[in-house]
Amino acid sequence: MGNANTRSAATLCMVLKGYPRISETFISNEILILESLGYKIHIISMRHPREPFTHESVKAIQADVDYLPSSIMPNLHILLYHNLLLALKRPRPYLKAMKKAVDRWLRTRRSATLKHLLQAGLLVHKCLPGKGIVHFHAHFAHSPTSVALFSSILAGLPYSFFAHAKDIYTSDVRQLKEKIDMARFVATCTRYNHRYLSTISAGTTTPLFCVYHGINLDYFSPDESCPAAVPPYKIITVARMAEKKGLDTVYRALAILRERGMEFRHTLIGEGDDREKVQDLIKELDLGARTRLCGTLTHEEVISHYKESDLFVLGCQIADNGDRDGIPNVMAESMAMNLPVVATDVSGIPEFLEDGVTGRMVPSKNPEMLADAMEALLTDEALRKRVTTAARKRVEQDFDNKILVRELAGKYKAMIPEIG
Secondary structure: OOOOOOOOOOEEEEEEOOOOOOOOHHHHHHHHHHHHOOOEEEEEEOOOOOOOOOOHHHHHOOOEEEEOOOOOHHHHHHHHHHHHHHHHHOHHHHHHHHHHHHHHHHHHOOOHHHHHHHHHHHHHHHHOOOOOEEEEEEEOOOHHHHHHHHHHHHHOOOEEEEEOOHHHHOOOHHHHHHHHHHOOOEEEOOHHHHHHHHHHOOOOOOOEEEOOOOEOHHHOOOOOOOOOOOOOEEEEEEOOOOHHHOHHHHHHHHHHHHHOOOOEEEEEEEOOOOHHHHHHHHHHOOOHHHEEEEEOOOHHHHHHHHHHOOEEEOOOOOOOOOOOOOOOHHHHHHHHOOOOEEEEOOOOHHHOOOEOOOEEEEOOOOHHHHHHHHHHHHHOHHHHHHHHHHHHHHHHHHOEHHHHHHHHHHHHHHHOOOOO
16 A cells, blocks of 8 residues: 555554444545655554445445454454454563553443454554554544553553544543543544633643644635525525534424424435434424425535525534534534534634624524524525635635645644654
């Protein structure tokens, strides 16, 4: 594999939950840009792809990929084989990793700790040799970072991780603090996340960085201006069917717009465990004739929907288990396409969406206020033009991933001199 212009034979090992994933374009874009900058990358994926298709940009990535066994019992013989051989070859590091696994299990009593140790043992014994890997970098603070932590102990190599959203707020605080303390550095994608991580790891010597994901502006070619919207209004939401996305608030707001006599068609792009709940709510609110569920689509197909729509809406909220979004990239994508955005004031969203300036922002779980904001952006032509112009400038200024990944690469270069 590799780029003819790689800086050296030293390789950065990316540990990912799954690869490739339609919903994680920020990761594939990061890898692609890092490769263009001359970094040699090897991908370790804990799961095979969920979708039978992928984005076009993924096809340009040159990194080799190794897949770890995703469950213990069907793969126990393979996992034990590589772990036993590694324990014989490196008894002290393996004993140290086992002690760490016991400590972590005693805190939470989660069997996943054993799986992560076994996956790390296989990674180090089977996947590591001959790759020139000098550093592990995990995306998401939960299981990928657990595998990176154990791999670091077993291989005697440093690790770092990028924390995002659910992985932060549904993790055991003690486990997360330990991961931060043991890492060479930690990055996250919002100032909101950075404040939280700084609080739970007070006193740590591990550097914590905030670097936004950004989007590839080359993919977005909007019309020069935002056209006036005319009924039936075309409203779009791109979100997984999950509690934190607040889809119930979106549909209840749509029902309010219908009661006000507004004609519209709403499109939801995305899949998830709550599909049945979403379908039941649409039926309960009698919105079936005005809504459609498109499932998961490619990036190119999503962009075509942006072009055809009059308004983008998100109802993000904090889920009962603490899960929440960071800054949804789909919101930035809509802003880049001169598509007006309405969203809620959750997590990192206020860092990017300024009410009345770059869109409309309302409190979460408030269908009435969400409906008011949607109606304003659909019917007030001056407001539409004003916020879309400002939103596009905000994206260009603060959310261009070519600039942001170069900033991240600068962190890598400073913090991982082995690959610089």
